[in-house]
Amino acid sequence: METEAKVKMDVIETLIRLQEIDRKRDRLQKRLDQVPIKLKEHTDTIARLEASIAEQEQVLRAARAEADRAELEVKTREERREKLKSQMNAPKLSNREYEVIREELAGVLADVNSFSEKALKALEKAGEAESNVGKLKEELRVAREKHEGARGQLEGSLADVRQELQGHDGERTGFLPQVPGEALQIYERVRRKHKDALATVEGTIDRVAGRIGSDLHCASCHMSVTANDAVQVLARKKVIQCKSCVRILYVP
Ligand SMILES: [Zn+2]
Structure with a gap:
């Protein structure tokens, strides 16, 4: 049971890591996109x-x-x-x-x-x-x-920047096998809609202490998060998405 929980927990961690890679890539791409504007x-x-x-x-x-x-x-x-x-x-x-x-x-x-x-x-x-x-x-x-x-x-x-971007493409490709297939599919689907596919749950919530309040909401769109969803977000056994903006919810 503990092993499974650890594996599931890694899902969110791999998605966070993937998002970091993608964010860096977006920043580099943005600099290149500035060329025609400049x-x-x-x-x-x-x-x-x-x-x-x-x-x-x-x-x-x-x-x-x-x-x-x-x-x-x-x-x-x-x-x-x-x-x-x-x-x-x-x-x-x-x-x-x-x-x-x-x-x-x-x-x-x-x-x-x-x-x-x-x-x-x-x-x-x-x-x-x-x-x-x-x-x-x-x-x-x-x-x-x-x-x-x-x-x-x-x-x-x-x-x-171009060279760095190429390096990043390699880094992403190299990292992908570590992300569970289903989670990756959800991540890619959300990313087509939002640049940041992950959003934290804000409010009275503590992963370590397992404390959950009634003021929980998605940090990106501010839609409230139900206690049931919050429990699952804390458990990290499966990918939970915001009901409104569909971003993948997590508690750091
Ligand atoms: Zn949301």
């Missing part, structure tokens, strides 16, 4: 610059297309203008005919000016966008360099 400022800047470049490239394409359209209009009008000019010089034009041509010519000339101005403005806009793209691309290059530098530094400083 680099966020850099990645945000890069994303912002990439978006601005895409936007300016769109402005550039639109302005160039606008300039092309306006230049085509100018070209068409200039061809018409040449044609009208030669018509004007034709012999035997009546005054009326001459006047009609002259009026159209004036209109064509006004159009040429208007479209030339449009083309010029569009080209100016394109030039501005092109210059913006150039500046932004340079900013992006610098931002990427900074990001790579910061990442390299972080990765370098965390190389020992």
